[in-house]
Amino acid sequence: MNFDIIIKYLNGTSSSEEKQQFFAWIEENPENKNEFLELKKIWALTEKTDEDESTALALFHNSAKKHNNKSLLFKALKQAAIYILLIGIGGILSWFVLSSDKVSENEIYASNYTVTAPQGQMTNVELPDGTLVMLNSRSTISYDNDFSHGKREVTLNGEAFFDVQKDQEHPFIVKSPLLDIKVYGTSFNIEAYPEDNSISATLVDGSISVLNKDGLELTKLVPGEKARYTATDNKLIVSEVNTDMFVSWKKGLITFRNEKLEDIAKKIERWYNVEIVIRNKQLGKELYFGTILKNKPIDQILEVFKLTTSLKYEIVPRANEPTLIYWD
Amino acid sequence: MLKKNSDTISPEFLLFKAGNEKVFDKIFRINYNKVTGFCNQFIFDLDKSKSITQEAFLKLWLNRDKVQTENGIYSFLYTAAKTECLNYLRHKKIEKKYLQKSIEEKEYLLTHDIIKSFNFDEIHFTELEKAIQKAIEELPDRCREVFLKSRSEGKKNREIAEELGIAVKSVETNMTRALKILRKRLAEFLTVLIVLILGF
Numbered sequence: 001m002n003f004d005i006i007i008k009y010l011n012g013t014s015s016s017e018e019k020q021q022f023f024a025w026i027e028e029n030p031e032n033k034n035e036f037l038e039l040k041k042i043w044a045l046t047e048k049t050d051e052d053e054s055t056a057l058a059l060f061h062n063s064a065k066k067h068n069n070k071s072l073l074f075k076a077l078k079q080a081a082i083y084i085l086l087i088g089i090g091g092i093l094s095w096f097v098l099s100s101d102k103v104s105e106n107e108i109y110a111s112n113y114t115v116t117a118p119q120g121q122m123t124n125v126e127l128p129d130g131t132l133v134m135l136n137s138r139s140t141i142s143y144d145n146d147f148s149h150g151k152r153e154v155t156l157n158g159e160a161f162f163d164v165q166k167d168q169e170h171p172f173i174v175k176s177p178l179l180d181i182k183v184y185g186t187s188f189n190i191e192a193y194p195e196d197n198s199i200s201a202t203l204v205d206g207s208i209s210v211l212n213k214d215g216l217e218l219t220k221l222v223p224g225e226k227a228r229y230t231a232t233d234n235k236l237i238v239s240e241v242n243t244d245m246f247v248s249w250k251k252g253l254i255t256f257r258n259e260k261l262e263d264i265a266k267k268i269e270r271w272y273n274v275e276i277v278i279r280n281k282q283l284g285k286e287l288y289f290g291t292i293l294k295n296k297p298i299d300q301i302l303e304v305f306k307l308t309t310s311l312k313y314e315i316v317p318r319a320n321e322p323t324l325i326y327w328d
Numbered sequence: 329m330l331k332k333n334s335d336t337i338s339p340e341f342l343l344f345k346a347g348n349e350k351v352f353d354k355i356f357r358i359n360y361n362k363v364t365g366f367c368n369q370f371i372f373d374l375d376k377s378k379s380i381t382q383e384a385f386l387k388l389w390l391n392r393d394k395v396q397t398e399n400g401i402y403s404f405l406y407t408a409a410k411t412e413c414l415n416y417l418r419h420k421k422i423e424k425k426y427l428q429k430s431i432e433e434k435e436y437l438l439t440h441d442i443i444k445s446f447n448f449d450e451i452h453f454t455e456l457e458k459a460i461q462k463a464i465e466e467l468p469d470r471c472r473e474v475f476l477k478s479r480s481e482g483k484k485n486r487e488i489a490e491e492l493g494i495a496v497k498s499v500e501t502n503m504t505r506a507l508k509i510l511r512k513r514l515a516e517f518l519t520v521l522i523v524l525i526l527g528f
Contacts, residue, residue: 050361
């Protein structure tokens, strides 16, 4: 096949005779069609038109506004319908709905930015000041609009590793339900899952202060120290630790906190592109608490589960299909 | 100690989700001609392609809270464009029913198959885009020059020949070579996608 005919077809410049030739080639065998399919994909994804973006953008804003107005009108009509209904039920109720609606509108304007790492996954976040945060599974970090204006405050629920941008003038504060941490530019790990009723801060580099919720400094940490506070007995304990262990999750360690094995199976299926069949229904409901290293080969991960749960497994490699794994 | 990478959630992305117009405009400007170009490769109607792209951006704006990552923006845009293109093609086919088995019917079927086979799932699409960029960078110099001038700058073979001071025939040869190399480099990746789609 003359490749020029394919290129001409891609370019849309083939004559009708060349088109006939092209389709004769396509119909010759499925491999030819596949070859063209691949070429066309490359072609389409590298294509760019030469239209004026500003004109297009103006058009976009116009239709977005129209759409907004339309949906606002729809909302207003819907609300009116609700009010008419409520007036029928009673004036007090409708007044209540009206005032609570106002509250939720205000909340939209107070811009707050929140990032949550999904279960079983880590999420990297960059803050407006350049600080980098690695959120562990099921952890949430949020900050206000004020952050960009020098008020470096974030709220953390869960576990995160912080690499704080140095700025002597603007201290960086991590707020958690039990304690706050004040920082000037450093690397540290905080573990503050709400259900734990405790908070741990481990310092890797630099210096941080541990504050109570009134902003009073309780202690200062030096690198290699860990502060752990428990709410139940109101105790703050500072100990020396091997920091490698405390920040190891960021190298691909995933901590499962009382998750069902059937849910963990779903994650493993995704990470390793395998198919897991749980043959023992009860096993699926068994809870697992522990940490695994995500980047290890699958058989090593399964060995860990075998040692720590009642799980037994069988691996069945398959050609052209994901490997099948039975859990018993 | 921590490093920024393409997965890092940036302040801009959070502003995008919060509905910041400046950030959205930037995304629009960067992607507008790419998405329009993509559509036009399948429906060959520039005005229609432009309006499909507008529609895709409107969908993105209205559903920005559902987008989870920066790469998710592109996968959302292309998925929306793909869906709209398929709708348009189906509509066209009904209009042209009498053309059965003609060249146009064959073209329709081929185009339909190709656009359907695109997998804009976030992870796949991000990897495919990266792989294409890398494969282009790794082309032999002349090949890359010709390919980029033709694809990104939309230049005709004759113009490229004049600019580079080579024969038109040599432009054609280099283009053929570029495509053959790219396909070879990306075949594994593109074939994997086809297998995945057939599996559904």
